[in-house]
Amino acid sequence: MIDAIEKNLRRGIQLLKCISDKEYSNTTIAPYYSSIGGHMRHILDVFDCVFEGLDANKINLINRKRNELAENYTKNGIEYFNRIITDLQQSKAEDFNKIVKVTDDLGLGIVTANYTLSAILIQAHSHAIHHFASIGYIISQLGIQLPDEDFGFNPTTPRNKVIN
Secondary structure, three states: OHHHHHHHHHHHHHHHOOOOHHHHOOOOOOOOOOOHHHHHHHHHHHHHHHHHHOOOOEEEOOOOOOOHHHHHOHHHHHHHHHHHHHHHHOOOHHHOOOEEEEEEEOOOOEEEEEEEHHHHHHHHHHHHHHHHHHHHHHHHHOOOOOOOOOOOOOOOOOOOOOOO
């Protein structure tokens, strides 16, 4: 599990290494006018909430840091990715079945539920893939090439064949 999550997060680093800060922070693409950096920062904030709350077994997904430097500058985004990957690598397999309380606002109020650590990490991973797909749309509109053919694709999603 950790290897798969890390591999996916490294895709984000790969993208950041080949785009400019201007491309990273560009908010001109409709319909949501969100930036690559905004999505990347959001992805990493979710993982950060997991690791921040782990010692207390209380993960609050509402308390995201929303680091503007990581959202606007590729260098800071890469640093944030590397910190999350380090935290991920330090996870212990024996903790994956540990019960943690996860709190989030689902739109109609705040809810807290019991998860295992592995369940919240799987959710954070799927969430990252979902946002990578949104980033894929943005970078295609900006004329940037995907860093690799799997960027933003869930491994269980059938691929459409491109017909020339």
